[in-house]
Amino acid sequence: ETGVTQTPRHLVMGMTNKKSLKCEQHLGHNAMYWYKQSAKKPLELMFVYNFKEQTENNSVPSRFSPECPNSSHLFLHLHTLQPEDSALYLCASSHPEGSGGNNEQFFGPGTRLTVL
């Protein structure tokens, strides 16, 4: 596969469930991102990882827990979510400025999450 892939593409879960979203990039990038896209709202940056280190946590509730085991993989662990967490979760990767890049971000297709 090429580019940025995300699994699953669709997920329905109850508020007491625990699930994980997976993102994988095949572009050799150093930085990876999680965004939340809700209906009628702008893209919200959630987390940024650069060289596997978290560099930004945009005041995200603790029921969202990111994990970046290496520069190619990014996970978002979910537990005790609320219905308002239903959204499209997008993963992206880039070569950030300072690593020879210009921070052009490449996006995956997203995971459509529904919390019942």
Add this chain to the structure above:
Amino acid sequence: AQSVTQLDSQVPVFEEAPVELRCNYSSSVSVYLFWYVQYPNQGLQLLLKYLSGSTLVKGINGFEAEFNKSQTSFHLRKPSVHISDTAEYFCAVTSNSNSGYALNFGKGTSLLVTP
């Protein structure tokens, strides 16, 4: 810090008509600017980008944008739209002196092309 304002939340247009989607940014330093497109139920795809050099940037699918530093704008244009251009369009900005790594996105403009 940088920010982006997309002045129009929705732009309806007839097929084969020209279109302009407006984007203004605020920044005290040099910027990189991007336009992304999102088709229904898909992720974001890069249309074009301005890094430096020529202020007129050409992208995919016949789109172009012009960087205007004095007006702090980066409007997206297409001379003749197709039904398939119906999508959400996002303008984004980052800086070459940005201590972080993230893009700042606008709220998006929904382009609706009708026959």
